[in-house]
Amino acid sequence: MNLAALVSSLRHPSYTGRAREPGFVVANVLVVSLLAVGVERLVPLAGTVLIAVSVGLLVLRGYAVPGTPAFVRWVMTLADAAHAPDPVPRDERELLQAGVLAHTDGEIRPTASFLAAWRARVRSAGSRQEDTRALATALDVDPGCVSLRWRADVLFAEVAGTPLGAWLSRAALVADTASIHELRRRYPQWDRCSPPLRGAMLDTLRLYLDVCPTCDGETVLDRAPSRVPGATGRTVAVTCADCDARLFESGFRTSVAVVGDDTSPSVVGR
Structure with missing residues (x-):
């Protein structure tokens, strides 16, 4: 060469x-x-x-x-x-590790054991008049200090004047109350988590629910007009096809629900 x-x-x-x-x-x-x-x-x-x-x-x-x-x-x-940011949000990752969510057929869904226990708690939730006591029991606070009230189509919860959370339907409240009981039993770190993380975990669970906790109707995940007061446009939402209860709305996950002069976090926790 x-x-x-x-x-x-x-x-x-x-x-x-x-x-x-x-x-x-x-x-x-x-x-x-x-x-x-x-x-x-x-x-x-x-x-x-x-x-x-x-x-x-x-x-x-x-x-x-x-x-x-x-x-x-x-x-x-x-x-x-x-x-690089973690492709899996922390709340979803924690639920997967706790065995509350699982990968099934290429999708993330609540595990069968969690759903069975969750539905049993939902069925024993009682009437609307018992919502305050049920929420107080789930959060381990004095029922006499908890108040629930509707304002501009948003259900707010307070304990001694301090905001606990906000929901776009009673069905969402019932779902979270039942989930809190099961998460405390299955996820030992629950009580040590920050309120925003607990709220995010509850939001994620409602995102994956396929049945309405108050009427047993089938839920629908799609883009729908927002029901958050003051919000406009369409958003990713989970809504009951039978009773029209809004269980999840992406615009309501980490923002606050502002109604008049009241600003309450859309998370549950103390």
Whole structure:
């Protein structure tokens, strides 16, 4: 093989010219410099030869150390993964780990054991007049300090004047009350979670419910007009097809429901 053919075989246009990667050059210069110092101590002038050969390879190929492109991209992938947001929200991840949710047929759904226990609690929820006591029992607070009231189609709960939560339907309240009992039993960290995390977990459970807790009707997940006071446009919602109760609404998950001068968090917890 003549010299021209050898030089041509060493070229790698993917990493030279405008496609040259500065990171490759920096990494290779550092590696070659360290190697040259060590080689020079063992064999005089060998370090100089190594640097000369490496400079030639950097010009022809864009890198001198074999495997540089794969190594640099591997490091960049690790760095991107370290800074990338968690694809699974924390509330959903906690519910999966607790065995409340599970991947079934490629979808996330409440587990059969949770649904069975949840439905049993829903059926024993009692009448509308017992909602206050049921919520107080679930939250382990004095029933005499809890109040429920409707304002502008939003059901607000307070304990001694402090906001507990807000729901777009009684069905959503009943669903959360039953879920709190089961989460406390199945998820030991429940009482140590922050109110926003507990509220997010309850929201997520209502998102995946396929049955209305108050009428046993089938729920529908679709884009629908928002029912949050003051909100406009359509949103992702879960609504009962029979009684039209709104169980979940994406615009109501982490925002607050503002009615008049009242601002109450759309989460449940103390």
